[in-house]
Amino acid sequence: MFNLILFGPPGSGKGTQSQNIVNTYKLAHISTGDLLRDEVSRQTALGVEARKYMDQGLLVPDEVVIGMISSKIDDMPEARGFIFDGFPRTKEQAEALDKLLEFKETSIELVLSLEVPEEELVKRLLGRGQTSGRSDDTEEVITKRIKEYHAKTSVVANHYDAFGKLVRLKGDGDIAATFKLITQEIDKYLQPA
Numbered sequence: 001m002f003n004l005i006l007f008g009p010p011g012s013g014k015g016t017q018s019q020n021i022v023n024t025y026k027l028a029h030i031s032t033g034d035l036l037r038d039e040v041s042r043q044t045a046l047g048v049e050a051r052k053y054m055d056q057g058l059l060v061p062d063e064v065v066i067g068m069i070s071s072k073i074d075d076m077p078e079a080r081g082f083i084f085d086g087f088p089r090t091k092e093q094a095e096a097l098d099k100l101l102e103f104k105e106t107s108i109e110l111v112l113s114l115e116v117p118e119e120e121l122v123k124r125l126l127g128r129g130q131t132s133g134r135s136d137d138t139e140e141v142i143t144k145r146i147k148e149y150h151a152k153t154s155v156v157a158n159h160y161d162a163f164g165k166l167v168r169l170k171g172d173g174d175i176a177a178t179f180k181l182i183t184q185e186i187d188k189y190l191q192p193a
């Protein structure tokens with residue numbers, strides 16, 4: 001099994017590049033943002049609660065997200081490996097993920113961090129807001145999401161860096177250029193399927 005975290009701030013291209021990775025390497029994609037938006041649109045109890053945080057650009061509480069991830073991993077016992085997109089976003093989530101994978105006798109192999117300057121992030125997210133229909137792609141909420149990233153999420157990089165698993169990639173080029181950098185790293189572990 002090969003398990004990868006695609007890491008980076010909002011707007012760094014995690015969702016787009018996850019799709020490219022899934023198409024090339026056939027990993028199972030787990031995006032907590034997508035899972036939460038699905039809960040919101042179905043108006044489940046979890047979704048109604050999560051929305052309060054998402055609309056303010058704040059992180060949803062760890063226990064909610066960790067529970068969701070755990071059942072998603074269990075749903076896909078045949079996966080070649082997982083790509084985690086937008087998770088883990090706190091040190092507590094990272095520690096919980098390490099434990100969940102250890103329980104399945106596997107681990108995170110590689111963490112690819114997409115590095116993009118802040119002004120480019122804001123530009124991309126505002127652009128996306130015009131078409132995405134996402135209620136959190138407004139200037140006010142974008143600013144809060146980036147702030148939350150610096151306050152709680154950026155430390156997750158240090159967690160994996162300490163294990164020698166973190167690779168920082170330049171993420172401000174075009175989609176194809178960034179994907180090439182990504183494949184150069186993944187190819188060291190796994191061949192396209």
Ligand code: AMP
Binds near residue numbers: 057065089136
């Ligand atoms: P994303 O689609 O990854 O940008 O996530 C959109 C929103 O969903 C975030 O601003 C958070 O409110 C929430 N969210 C997504 N993933 C997580 C996570 N791992 N932990 C906490 N909140 C999350």
